Amino acid sequence: MSDIWLIVLLAGILTYLTRIGGHLLIKIVGTLPPRLEAALDAVPAAVLTTIFAPVMVSGDWPERGALVLCGILAFRFPLIGTVAIGAGFVAIARAIL
């Protein structure tokens, strides 16, 4: 077996473990205390924020500008509209700058 297939197999197993692991941990702990419940409710916002926020340091001015712009647009526009405008803005800004 090549290294690639070994990675395909083991990475798949590891990823599945992360996807079921939290559930198994909670099952062992039993009922959830209110603070843990509050913490879990915050998981979506907390995790997803970390995926885009570092663009403010890793990106250049087009990316930073687009992120700020889309943060404002997201108050009004549907999700897909915000995404399209953001990607378009970045493409144009990169071409100009």
Place this chain on the structure above:
Amino acid sequence: MLSARKADPAVVSALRDVFPIILAVVPFGMVYGTVAAGEGLTLLQTVGFSASVFAGASQLAALQLVGIGAPVWSVLLAVFALNFRHILYSASVGRHIKHFPKAAKALAFFLLADPTFAAAEARAGRRALSTGYYFAYGLSLYVCWLISSLVGALAGALIEDPAVFGIDFVLPVYFLALVMTFRQRASFWPVASTSAAASIVIYAVIGPPWHVTLGALAGILVAAVMPIENRSVGSPMADEQSAEKAT
């Protein structure tokens, strides 16, 4: 609801919800397929990696490490670190799919990607999360991920530079817009701003992929220590309002 098995309305709304996400994911899958082909993976390996892992960011990170000749164990460590966030997802989603049959539950966790998690959470805030909704959403995303990986590998050099079209920026904007749909939750702003600040600092100081896990933990910690009574009583309604705006 149960009587309308033929055209389960939950399936219909799942397909409606997943459609814009597929538009965002397909280019990403194609980028992955293109990069994988460039790294010398066969078509079967390219699609097989998508099938086994189903997590684009970690797949791209793995390819990058394979490309610089990193040892297998370090590739696996990067994949694990990058996917560690799923532990938090499954802890949260597990509460909403308790009623799924055992095998369905095992499959549901396999399909627990970022968009599926976000959609399941938003749905569960409004009504009971059904297998119809979950699997219509999760499986169509999975199938599209495999197909777009394949198409990307076949297209090869056609998308030579995704940056020209801003395609590489679709995902950050997508996650930003997705996060904003949760803004009606009481702890949203303290949590999101803490996670944003922490992830930026960790990204700059320690580097990826730890900014994801550690940054998220910082925000979650804030939610855990905030006064409990502060949690919005009507958060499901609030989620529904923002979800309606999003469609």
